[in-house]
Amino acid sequence: MNKTFKTYLFAKYSINDDVADSIISLLSPRKISKGTVLLRQGEISSYVCFVASGCLRSYVTDKKGKTHILSFAPKEKWIGDQLSMIRAEPSMFSIDAVEDSEVFLACHSFFEKMPAVYNNFHQVCIIEMLEHLRLMQKRILYLQGVFGDERYLDFMQSYPDLAVRLPQYMIASYLGISRQSLSRIRGKLAGTNIYSKEN
Amino acid sequence: MNKTFKTYLFAKYSINDDVADSIISLLSPRKISKGTVLLRQGEISSYVCFVASGCLRSYVTDKKGKTHILSFAPKEKWIGDQLSMIRAEPSMFSIDAVEDSEVFLACHSFFEKMPAVYNNFHQVCIIEMLEHLRLMQKRILYLQGVFGDERYLDFMQSYPDLAVRLPQYMIASYLGISRQSLSRIRGKLAGTNIYSKEN
DNA sequence: CGAGCGCTTGATTGAGTTCAAAAATCGTGG
C-alpha cells in the first residue's frame, strides 16, 4: 500500500525517497471496506483523506432520505471537508466508500507540518484545488443544462474507469437525474453508438 | 480607491502600511463601467481580479445564446479563471461588470511575488478557495433540489445587498431557473411574508 | 433455487419552461 503511494509521489511531485518517507509518516494509512462511513454530515471532520485505491464519495441525504452525490474520489484524489476540519464546524456532507479502498488520513497537523517537509506543498494544494473547483463549475453548468444530454457522456469520459465499476444509480445521483432517466438516456445512446452493444 | 482597498487589507490581514503599499504596487487598479467585458469564454485569461467596489459576474453563453451565471463577485471578492491564466488554456467562462466597478487586476507574476511580500499569502489563498468551493458545493446541492424552494431565500440571505441591486433575471440565471419562475416564487413568498409588501 | 438487488420500460403526473402580452419600473431629455 505504501509502495504504490510512493510511486505516485515520485511520479507526481518528483521528490526523493526520504521526503516520501517523511510525508508518509505524517499520514495514517487505513484499509476500509465498501460501505464504511468516514464522515457523517453534521459531524466535525477531523481529517481529510487521500485515496490510494478504490473509490470514496461525498454525499448529502435530504429530508426525504434521498441521497445526492457531490463528488467521487477515485485513486489518487483527495476527499473531505477541509473547512469543517480547520474551523471545527459541522460538515456539510457525508463520506463513505463505494468500493473496498485504501486511504491515507491527513489530520489538521499534516497540513501544518507539510510545508516544512515539502516546500512546494501550498502551490500543489492550490493547483489541485483549482482543478477540483473547475470540476465543480463544470457540474454547475451541466446541472443548469448548458450542455444538454452530454453530461452523461462527459462523465463517461472523465471517469471511464468509474463508469464501468459503479452502479448506474450512483452515476444518476451524481448527475442529478433519476435512475430511470439515466437508463433511458443510455438506451437512446445505445441505438446511436455502434460500440455500445456487442450483438 | 486605493484607500478603501488598504482599509480592507488592514482589517482582513492585519498587516502594516508598508506591506499594504507593496501589495498594491503589484496590482493594476482599474475603473470599469457596467457591461465592460474583462474576459470572453475561450480566451486565455491574463489576470484575475479583486473587486473593490461594484459587482462582476462570471457566466457561460450556450449555443442558444442563453446566459448562465456561474458566480457573482461583489465587493471584496476575487473572480477569474486562474487555471486559464496559469496554464494558458482557454477559459471556460466570460466575466463582465454588472455595475460600474473598481477592480484590481492581478496577473500571473502577482501570485509569484506575493509570498515574498506577505508570507501567509498561500494560507490565505487556500482559505478563500475553500470558502468559494463550499459555495459551489452548496449551489450544486441547490441545483439538485436538495433544499427545495429555499434556494431563492438562501440567495437573499447570502447576498442581501446584491438581491436588491441586481435585476431579477440575473438572479434567476444564477439560480438556474427562468425569470418567470422566479417571479412566481416571489409572488408566492410575498403573500407569506409581511415584510415584503409595504401597503 | 429463491430472495434481493439493480436495471429497464411503460404510463401518468406535475413542476418549470416557453410563448405572448400586459403592467410596472427606469432613465433620459425636454
Add this chain to the structure above:
DNA sequence: CCACGATTTTTGAACTCAATCAAGCGCTCG
C-alpha cells in the same frame, strides 16, 4: 417634474421534459 421609450417584471395559457409510480426482467449470491 413630467413624458416618453426602453427595459424589466408580472401574469396567463399551453406545452414539455423529467420525476414518480408501478411492474417485469435478469443477475448474483447465499
